[in-house]
Amino acid sequence: MRPRRLLRQAAVAAAALLLVTACGSSPTATGGAQDGAATDAAAKAQQVYDRLSGLTGDERQKTLVELAEKEGKLSVYTSNTDIDKLVEQFQKTYKIEVSVYRGNSESVLQRILQEQKANYLGVDFIDTNAGELNVLNAEQVLYPYKSELRDKVRKEGLAEGWTAHRFNVFVIGWNTDKVKPGEEPKSFEDLADPKWKGRVSMEVGDVDWFSALYKYYLDQGKSDAEVRDLFTRVAANSKVAKGHTTQGELLSAGQFAITVSSYSHTIDKASAKGAPVSWHPASGAPLQPVVLRPNGMGLMKTAKNPAAAVLFSDFQLTKGQAILGESYRIGSIPQAKDPLAGLKVITVPEQELLNDPKKWDNLYADILRSGQEVK
Structure with missing residues (x-):
């Protein structure tokens, strides 16, 4: 059983640039822009970005809204399944029409790379996972977002x-x-105990989580052999599911007792609807460490509507944080009731995954062979 292929390496990104396959409509079929048009668009967008980056406070907000509403449109490509409420409130707040393409993180990445290859200027703003954003940054298609709001984001x-x-x-x-x-x-290590045999679930694509926790144990002084053995014994107790949504539904139904790497918002949403699930023990703090993976926003260098893209970025870090909270998402700016407060947090080694994804794909696949596939 192999985990999903990660589109995180520059080599894969470069190869994807050569693909013109069906992912929605073909960019060339919609009248791709010529190289000169793309260059002109990038120059015009940079003028707007640079102008806004040099402003602060009320002056920036006033200028930003004026420019964005003059553009009047915004194209968003996203893998965020909770994007609808954000877009709805944004459109109620500003006179801007938003179009959304939504797919999984890999299809979003592939579509953008295809369009860039075809010089088709289809997207202004990207909302997706860290790995895919790192690929896009390596391809030099993003313009860095600059704002006083960025200073409030968790490091x-x-x-x-x-x-x-x-x-x-x-x-x-x-x-x-x-x-x-x-x-x-009491810990992930407890799940290696034979008493959990057949009661645990791992997810086939969670290389991100796996690499973070694997490196954490190495940093704690365990040998590579000891860490491999730990994960192998947990996997031997596990049923291997495909997809967090499916896994969450099976957990709620009692198909297994424990999931080792659920999204907190998946469990919180199910719990709010009455499902018998939790990640908070009856007493004490949640099991630690918890693994943090950023989901972010990127501004396209060739954006047709750069001011609207910046305004939507500001919105995501202000009113959008509360909207995300309503969907049990954890925003990037700490709130008064911070669900991560006091917890041991570790992060996904994004650069290492970008540099050598095959190593982690293969290692996780080897570990999961000890598990039982969920049919």
């Missing part, structure tokens, strides 16, 4: 070329009917 969300507006937080969760109060594991 884990400050990346070269892009800025996080939310985090996916990987947590150990459980079905409260299957794991009674006081029976919860």
Whole structure:
């Protein structure tokens, strides 16, 4: 069983540039721009970006709104399944029409690379995972977002070329009917105990989570052999699911008792709807460490509507943070009730995944062979 292919390396990104396959409509079929038009668009966008980057406070806000509403449109490509409420409120606040292409993170990346190859100026603003944004930054298609708001973002969300507006937080969760109060594991290592045989679930694509936790244990002084053995023994107790949504539904249904790397918002949403799931023990703090993966926003260098893209970025880091919270997402700017406060947080080694994804893909695939596939 192999995890999903990660489009994180520059070599893969370069290869993807040569692909013109069906991912929505072909960019060339919609009348691709000529090289000169793309160059002109980039020059015009940079003038707007540079102008806005030099402004602060009320002057910046006033100028930004005027320019954005004059543009009147915004094209967003995203993998965020909770984007609708953000777009709806943004359109109510400003006189800007937003069009959205939504797919998984890999299809968003592929579509952008295809369009860039075809010199088709289809997107202004990108909202997707850290890995894919790092590829786009390596391809030099992003313009760095500059704002006083960026200074408020958690340090884990400050990346070269892009800025996080939310985090996916990987947590150990459980079905409260299957794991009674006081029976919860105390750590990931507890799940290697044979008593959890067949009661645990791992997710086939969670190389991000795996690499972060693997390196954490190495940093704690364990040998490589010891860390491999730990993960292998947990995998031997596990049913391997494909997709966090499916895994969350199976956890709620009692198909297994524990998930090792659920998204916190997946469990919180299900719990709010009455499902018997939680990642908070009856007593004490959540199991730690928790793994943090940024999800961010990128401004396209060739944006037709650069001011609107910047305004939407500002919106994501202001009113958007509360909207994300309504969907149980964890925003990138700490709030008064910070769900991460006091927790041991570790981050995905994004650069290492970008540089050598095959190493981590293969290692995780080897580990998962000890598990049982969910049919």
